[in-house]
Amino acid sequence: MALPQPSDSATALITGASAGIGEAIARELAGHGHGVTLVARREDRLRTLADELSERFGVRAEVVGADLADDAARGDLPRRISELGLDVEILVNNAGFGGGEDFVRTERERLLSMVEVNCVALLDLQAVYLPQMLERDRGAVINIASTAAFQPLPGAATYGATKAFVLSLSEAVHEELKGTGVTLTAVCPGPVKTEFTEAAGLKGADEQVPGVLWMSAESVAKQAVDAAADGKRAIVPGLLNRAGALTGQHAPRMFALPIVKRVWRRTL
């Protein structure tokens, strides 16, 4: 199954497009001729990217600045996008952030905000746009999870739990959509060179995570868009990440959890 055909009134809504994987997915989709609507807090960055994409690929590129942790701002997004006269035919739920501290050492506000951005905003946008896609019988959703989804993560417990939520929700809804013209694909990257580690406060990650595990945002973006075009349920980019995901899913917790804790603490 292919992605919906680009058209003047259709857009690909990409959250977290001001950096990293979201920015790369915006480039990838625009390169395939899709108009894009870019969402994040840093509007100046979104504007620069939108100008580049419309000039380079001749697509319509809109900017909608919003803090997805903010309930009111999130609730207002669909109205702002429909005022632009656009139908969201591709939704990329990518915005997210992590953390690298034990649960009790992390500020309550940060934990709540992580759940708001990583889970509630994703669920909310999916709840708004999936019914519209089904009415048109065409559309595609890409939800960015993580290899963190495959096992609990002592040292980043809330982040791991948010990504397990994203993967579980996505796989179930993918199955519910079978037989329709709409698809939903979860993407579970391992370490990707972006601003993520800095935003998460994972100071040691760049040195501690073996070089062979790192992927580029561009490579993850291409695999994400290809997987959505193929109507896949979930993908884990990278052979080593796929092996890690399998281990994370099947290793007995009593052995796996102390090892994960030790490895994770070394990256702090």
Ligand SMILES: NC(=O)c1ccc[n+]([C@@H]2O[C@H](COP(=O)([O-])OP(=O)(O)OC[C@H]3O[C@@H](n4cnc5c(N)ncnc54)[C@H](OP(=O)(O)O)[C@@H]3O)[C@@H](O)[C@H]2O)c1
């Ligand atoms: N990098 C990795 O190693 C890795 C691995 C697996 C999964 N992931 C997932 O991939 C996704 C993208 O991460 P990335 O690596 O590209 O990180 P990044 O470079 O830090 O980009 C994160 C994006 O999310 C946006 N964002 C964060 N908080 C937001 C908020 N409150 N409201 C609106 N937008 C917000 C940021 O925009 P503003 O700051 O401008 O708002 C930015 O555009 C995340 O869901 C992450 O969990 C990353």
